Amino acid sequence: MRNIRASGRDIPFTPLGYMRAQILLMTPVTLPVWVLGALYFFFRQEAKRFRILGWTFIGVLAVFIVLHGKDYYAAPVYPMALASDAIVIEQLWRPNG
Amino acid sequence: MSWLKPAVVTLILLGTLALLPLVVPVLSPENFLRYQAKLPFKIQPDEKSMLAEPMPHYYSWSFGWEEMVLAVAKAYESMPAEERADTAIFGNDFGAAGAIDLIGPKYGLPKAIGGHQSYWLWGPRHYSGQTIILVGGTP
Numbered sequence: 001m002r003n004i005r006a007s008g009r010d011i012p013f014t015p016l017g018y019m020r021a022q023i024l025l026m027t028p029v030t031l032p033v034w035v036l037g038a039l040y041f042f043f044r045q046e047a048k049r050f051r052i053l054g055w056t057f058i059g060v061l062a063v064f065i066v067l068h069g070k071d072y073y074a075a076p077v078y079p080m081a082l083a084s085d086a087i088v089i090e091q092l093w094r095p096n097g
Numbered sequence: 098m099s100w101l102k103p104a105v106v107t108l109i110l111l112g113t114l115a116l117l118p119l120v121v122p123v124l125s126p127e128n129f130l131r132y133q134a135k136l137p138f139k140i141q142p143d144e145k146s147m148l149a150e151p152m153p154h155y156y157s158w159s160f161g162w163e164e165m166v167l168a169v170a171k172a173y174e175s176m177p178a179e180e181r182a183d184t185a186i187f188g189n190d191f192g193a194a195g196a197i198d199l200i201g202p203k204y205g206l207p208k209a210i211g212g213h214q215s216y217w218l219w220g221p222r223h224y225s226g227q228t229i230i231l232v233g234g235t236p
Contacts, residue, residue, distance in 0.1 A: 010144055017141060024119070024138075029112025033105070070143055093101050 001067050012068035021071035022061070026078060034078055037085030053080050122156055129156055162196040165232070169197065170204035172230055185210050185224035189233035197232065 004010060013021060023031055041047050041054025060077040063069070118124045118132050119140070129152060133140070142148055150157040169186060176184055186201075186209045188194025194211035201209070209232070210222055 008145070011142055011147075013141070013143065021141060021143075024116075024140075027109075027112045027116050029108050033109070089101060089105060092098050 001069065005068065010068065010070070013065070013071070015065045018061075018065045018071065022074060025071050025075065030082075033085045033089075034081040036088050037081035037083070040084040040088050047084070050084070053084070057081055119153075120155075122159070126152065126156060158192060162192075162200060165193070166196050166200040166204060166206070169230060169232055170201070170206055173206060176228070180228055183225055184228040184230060185222070185226065186230045186232060187211060188216070189213070189231060191216050193233040 026034060038054055038057045041051050041057070047054075057077055057080065060074055064074050118129055122129075124132055133152070140153055142153075144154070147154060147157075173181065173184065173186070186197050186206060188197055188209040188211040191211065191213045194209040194213065194216050197206055197209035201207070208219070208222065210219065210224065211217070
């Protein structure tokens with residue numbers, strides 16, 4: 001990434017621009033899905049064991065914002081937020097189950 | 098909340114369908130330009146080269162390869178036969194190197210060499226490096 005910066009090839013994202021690109025990358029309709037999925041790691045008692053995944057999610061985005069990565073560099077971080085949101089949706093779907 | 102699951106799936110499918118042309122080249126270039134003009138937001142360019150191009154790279158980079166390879170083939174053919182045998186075609190990025198490999202054979206070109214990302218895995222092949230046709234970029 002240092003070499004890419006040195007080559008001047010890229011137009012670096014602003015932090016806000018990077019998050020905007022993330023929303024577009026994931027298609028905007030999935031925004032509540034992955035945001036709730038990421039929050040699940042922090043705010044549910046039973047998810048405490050997996051809190052590190054929440055920090056990983058934030059950490060990966062932060063690293064690429066700071067180092068000026070491309071939007072898709074962060075793509076692999078989403079499956080785990082989608083997985084945890086599946087639990088959220090499942091709990092809403094079957095509140096007592 | 099029994100509607101929730103089908104609603105989420107439907108919403109995601111519809112949202113994906115609406116934005117599919119942004120990630121998969123499903124439209125013709127003309128239709129993509131029309132689609133792009135109607136989008137409620139602008140696609141933010143992430144490389145400087147995008148500023149001069151009317152479409153994002155995954156569309157704009159599907160043009161010009163044939164002409165590029167043809168120009169290389171002309172340069173290659175213009176060389177004396179004995180020198181040609183040891184003339185490497187160096188693709189400055191994987192696009193150029195890949196175009197030589199894919200389209201080159203029909204113009205009688207050998208495989209390219211290149212150092213971009215994992216293209217270096219193919220190494221210098223049998224070339225000594227004495228003569229090189231550089232494709233894309235400056236020496």
